[in-house]
Amino acid sequence: VTDTFDADDRDALRALGELGLLGPEDTDRGTRPGDEASEARVRLHTEAAGLLPYGLDAAPAPAALRSRILAAVAGEETMAVRGQARRPPSGARPPVSPPAPRAQVAPILVRRSRWPTTLAAALAFVCLGLAGWLFVQLDEQRSQTARLRAQVRLLDQREAELEAMDEQLSAMRQNVGLMTSPGVLACALRPAEGEFHPARGMLFVAADHQHWYLSLKGLPPASAGQTYQLWWDADAGMVSGGTFVVAPGGVAQLATATMPRGTRAVVVTVEPAGGSPQPSGRQMLAGSEMQRLL
């Protein structure tokens, strides 16, 4: 494990430590409990680990095992209830039965007890309190779930951004690798004759004459209904290299791993949207002189 970690690495380290998959010497480098975003990320790692056994083949749970578990639980409960019923100590005298009541001679005045009503009221009160408590718990649970979902969405978004940046970085590395490779050829693209605009370009062709990278800048945005199209002047004539759009600032960076056989020159024209089979529009840039750089 390297010594340079980002926040995500440190959260993953903490999760791995809590799962017992890494030792304390590594998990000490993880995040500390407390930060809410970090907690959410640690939880995501924990849940990911918790999903691992889903990849195993699971037969239906045996009914016999279910019965054993429930019987064990029922037995435990029974023991607990029995344990509550205290037996008298062995040396103690048995409890003395109360004397039987003598028969009442005088008529008994029957009086309705208030206990049932009181008990029912108390039960209703307890039920109401319990319902209120459950409602509050449920509400808290819902808001916590909503918060976690929002955090997950935010993390997903950040992750997508990072992936896009990673792809851009990878493309840049490839292009730099091509530009600095042995035997690379370079060709400057300038405005065609009679054209006056600030656009310029540079084409780099690898020694295999297949991989290439073209960087353009200063091209104005194509008008509505029009697009830029790249052309190769090759053995087969003018071969289309495809259409493209320019980013703000007139920048375009193009690269592929194929180039027509016998390419002598490269041209950029303005064509109707969708492109043309042959160059027909205004020629913006052109270049034909290949020079070896390295």
Next chain:
Amino acid sequence: MQLPPNPADPGSGSRPAAPRQSEDVGLVRRIAARDQGALGELYDRYGGMLLALAHRVLGAPSEAEEVVQETFLQVWDKARTYDPARSSVSTWLVLLGRSRAIDRLRSRRAGERAGEALRTQSPKHASPSGPADVLFRERRERVREELAALPLVQRDVLEMAFYEGLTQTEIAERTGLPLGTVKTRTLLAMKKLRTALRAEIRDLL
């Protein structure tokens, strides 16, 4: 010249939402209130998966069943301590079950080295039938796909740590890799899995 489009995000496709976490939390609360029926329901949901986990760790079916029984008895005793803010019920059960199975495996290893032989008997992906639960089947397929997509070297170290309870040093000794490489691979595997399974994780939350 059309630049190549961004690769499609594997986690962005439409999929049936099947959140059961709230139901699971309800079951655990009922268990905490000493409802044996709720424990039975929880077993019906997760017993098969936990049995497969214990079997993968221990190899021996009878020991696996004992571990599952102990796990559910622990759930019965500890249901009050379950905190939904820390993990889903599914993950809580997995971690309880794994912990018990690994403890048993380690105590067994102390006296013998029979784990290798037993592990070869364990039906890693042998049984063609699974629980008739659509959610479980979908989840199983997704987890398998994403595990298969991990580089083999990363998957191996993760599985050795998770299912065999090996320390990073023990994995390094077994594989002959430098300790730092083992740790890095474990970390990378964990991060990739978390990214790849984000849709499944969302279902658990």
